[in-house]
Amino acid sequence: MRLLKALVRRPSPNHQNGLLTHLKREETDPALALAQWEDYCEILRDYTEVIEVEPAPNYADSVYIEDTAFVYGNTAVMTKLRYPSRQPEHAAVAETLEGLGFEMKRLADWAYLEGGDILKFDDTVWVGLSTRSDMEGVEWLGKALAAYEPTIIPVPVQHALHLKSAITALPDGTFLAHPAYAPPESYFPGYRRTPEFEGSQVVLLGGDTVLMSASAPQTEAMLKADGFDVITTPMTEFEKTEGCVTCLSIRIRE
Numbered sequence: 001m002r003l004l005k006a007l008v009r010r011p012s013p014n015h016q017n018g019l020l021t022h023l024k025r026e027e028t029d030p031a032l033a034l035a036q037w038e039d040y041c042e043i044l045r046d047y048t049e050v051i052e053v054e055p056a057p058n059y060a061d062s063v064y065i066e067d068t069a070f071v072y073g074n075t076a077v078m079t080k081l082r083y084p085s086r087q088p089e090h091a092a093v094a095e096t097l098e099g100l101g102f103e104m105k106r107l108a109d110w111a112y113l114e115g116g117d118i119l120k121f122d123d124t125v126w127v128g129l130s131t132r133s134d135m136e137g138v139e140w141l142g143k144a145l146a147a148y149e150p151t152i153i154p155v156p157v158q159h160a161l162h163l164k165s166a167i168t169a170l171p172d173g174t175f176l177a178h179p180a181y182a183p184p185e186s187y188f189p190g191y192r193r194t195p196e197f198e199g200s201q202v203v204l205l206g207g208d209t210v211l212m213s214a215s216a217p218q219t220e221a222m223l224k225a226d227g228f229d230v231i232t233t234p235m236t237e238f239e240k241t242e243g244c245v246t247c248l249s250i251r252i253r254e
């Protein structure tokens with residue numbers, strides 16, 4: 001589970017016009033978004049090698065690089081983004097992953113799957129059936145990863161954009177979820193309930209250290225009391241277009 005590399009992509013100057021599913025549009029500050037992205041990258045750099053994929057300034061949501069690909073072992077699965085406005089984001093990410101030596105897999109044209117819907121912990125992969133990902137996507141992911149024989153569990157997602165908007169794993173194998181947004185508890189081996197929605201989204205940096213949004217101070221206090229090392233970073237400009245700490249990077253783990 002050691003973090004080896006993280007791929008990131010600079011925000012588009014047009015980031016504020018990104019897709020919205022659950023939120024109303026709010027003005028974002030492009031300079032602040034860039035500063036928040038740089039802070040995020042700086043934190044990742046303390047823990048791993050950070051690789052910047054060629055920017056895609058014409059694509060408003062391109063900073064949310066997690067949605068474009070999923071890496072498991074030596075395989076990189078290029079996902080299939082639901083909306084045409086996001087589909088051109090794939091090309092440079094695929095090129096970067098191919099250049100890193102990954103075996104590349106692609107989904108069938110008719111399948112949909114976004115990286116924000118894929119939650120991996122040890123040998124299990126939970127896949128959200130949200131408005132963005134479907135059962136065809138789950139099946140193609142299973143085919144792409146067949147050599148590794150992971151357990152793949154499709155999970156209904158009704159109240160959040162992606163599975164990982166509502167639930168993420170902690171280093172000890174428990175899960176963090178906000179009760180109002182999370183999928184049914186029966187799909188996971190137990191939840192820690194977060195007081196704030198943004199508190200359910202963490203990135204594992206190694207050991208007991210997790211990175212989370214500064215928008216969830218009560219969850220931060222809860223995790224610290226539970227013995228985790230918590231690093232927070234401001235994410236307000238990305239939260240306005242339904243992004244979070246997970247979607248700003250593709251993590252490559254051992």
Ligand SMILES: NC(=O)NCCC[C@H](N)C(=O)O
Pocket residue numbers: 018019020021061064066067086115116117161162164165241242243244246247
């Ligand atoms: N993995 C993620 O949580 N991605 C966030 C994507 C937000 C973007 N505005 C979208 O709706 O596609």
